[in-house]
Amino acid sequence: xxxxxxxxxxxxxxxxxxxxxxxxxxxxxxxxxxxxxxxxxxxxxxxxxxxxxxxxxxxxxxxxxxxxxxxxxxxxxxxxxxxxxxxxxxxxxxxxxxxxxxxxxxxxxxxxxxxxxxxxxxxxxxxxxxxxxxxxxxxxxxxxxxxxxxxxxxxxxxxxxxxxxxxxxxxxxxxxxxxxxxxxxxxxxxxxxxxxxxxxxxxxxxxxxxxxxxxxxxxxxxxxxxxxxxxxxxxxxxxxxxxxxxxxxxxxxxxxxxxxxxxxxxxxxxxxxxxxxxx
DNA sequence: AACAGCATCAACCGCGTTATG
DNA sequence: CCATAACGCGGTTGATGCTGT
Numbered sequence: 169x170x171x172x173x174x175x176x177x178x179x180x181x182x183x184x185x186x187x188x189x190x191x192x193x194x195x196x197x198x199x200x201x202x203x204x205x206x207x208x209x210x211x212x213x214x215x216x217x218x219x220x221x222x223x224x225x226x227x228x229x230x231x232x233x234x235x236x237x238x239x240x241x242x243x244x245x246x247x248x249x250x251x252x253x254x255x256x257x258x259x260x261x262x263x264x265x266x267x268x269x270x271x272x273x274x275x276x277x278x279x280x281x282x283x284x285x286x287x288x289x290x291x292x293x294x295x296x297x298x299x300x301x302x303x304x305x306x307x308x309x310x311x312x313x314x315x316x317x318x319x320x321x322x323x324x325x326x327x328x329x330x331x332x333x334x335x336x337x338x339x340x341x342x343x344x345x346x347x348x349x350x351x352x353x354x355x356x357x358x359x360x361x362x363x364x365x366x367x368x369x370x371x372x373x374x375x376x377x378x379x380x381x382x383x384x385x386x387x388x389x390x391x392x393x394x395x396x397x398x399x400x401x402x403x404x405x406x407x408x409x410x411x412x413x414x415x416x417x418x419x420x421x422x423x424x425x426x427x428x429x430x431x432x433x434x435x436x437x438x439x440x441x442x443x444x445x446x447x
Numbered sequence: 448a449a450c451a452g453c454a455t456c457a458a459c460c461g462c463g464t465t466a467t468g
Numbered sequence: 469c470c471a472t473a474a475c476g477c478g479g480t481t482g483a484t485g486c487t488g489t
Binding site for chain 1: 454455456457458459460
């Protein structure tokens, strides 16, 4: 007996979320915490299935999420963890505070995979795609990768290089900086751990960044309010309903944007307001 | 300016796992 | 122990935006 797809129920909405739906879901979850997802849509007044609500919240609306491209460090961490864990995206995500499994999975499929292939590395096995040619024909023992291999950005090759030979003259990132955990001790690191270096440079845009670059620019400014959301707020349970309901109207006022994506701006605004109100 | 092809990512689908009666 | 329900995860899809011609 197969299970019925949860969203096939008549009247349930599918597809992109509207700002109004986001608002309802956030208000409800901030006010009541995460209980059983099955009940959430009903209680929050949404015509969605619980699964859809959970996904929307975990991948998009959670106040502790970071947005924007993965930093070089994060990318490197993902590569290393992927080598150890395979496609266990949620496990990988648990090492990168503020990042979701979906986000990492997408980033892997769209960016990292290509990068690795370009560098002649099999993204599945993390081993060289092209076996080293025999020394007999006079070629160099190092692996030779055709054509575009040359144009691989130095930073990328350095990043991957460092996964096998730690810290090979690369001052942007060194595996020593991100201690690898074993499967046995998968524990969420303190939120500030990786967050700090993410405020640096987005992976692809400012490729010239070094460890000393202060150039978060717009991204940094934009992310800051979100990253500073007190963890207690996110973890808030039913005990804190009063606090939330006090602030809820403030949040509601910041929902007036048209673009549904601006939920983040809304949350940032809410956060800002919340700091002012609750300080 | 218009079109086509490509890249990105939010959201969905379905399966495995866990919880509950 | 079994059946069922709910949750969580990973793979995939499709809408949208971007880039090149």
